[in-house]
Amino acid sequence: MAVRNALASVCDEWKRSGAADDLQGSGELVMAEVLNNVVEHAQAGRPEGIVEVATHFDGVRLVCAVVDDGAPMPDLELPLGHIAPYSDHLDELPEGGFGWFLIRSMTQNLTYNRVEGWNQLHFDVCGTSD
């Protein structure tokens, strides 16, 4: 629920700044995936963990930064988020692993740094054409 609240706040901010609906939609999706990852993996089991989000619309894209004091990314690298081609067999379809794929599909300048016990993720959300 904390993620939902955070998403509502950033969406309000983007709306106020005049970001187009489609861009806002992409932003909300990327931010949801990023924050879910932070909560589930970096902060797993740590209710006192800190997560901070900073974002603004620069007229073209949503410039975003998410920092948290949780566990580092494995090998200090971001997942590539590859999705293998889907099997014809229903029972072989994946039920997860879409998150980083979605993040990478809708962002540019995605960077990760680990600095003095903090994870720092920076990314720009760009519009997609439907």
Added chain:
Amino acid sequence: MLLEKQEFGGAQVITVSEARIDAAIAIQFKERVRELASNGPDRVVLNLSAVEFLDSSGLGALVAAMKQLAPDRRLELACPTETVRKVLRLTRMDTVFTIHEELDAAADGIKHAS
């Protein structure tokens, strides 16, 4: 979580009245679909017209629900909104799911009722 089922023209239409299928409710959603759909016609159409947001957890729940209902039942999606459509398209899950832009004429009464 509000899911309502109606049977219409040989199919069961499950209308999802949640605005978001996301990490917060994905597991319950999957279970609820399975419970509701496990009796009734083979063809299960999920009416997503009220769902404004779907993240990867929500997508996973849709796939899991489809897999769980198989092989006896087939899960199809209807009335995707912009973000739902975007997620399905980007992940190419729109090649896996049968997606209806609108509910069938047979289910017309349901479409206008909510």
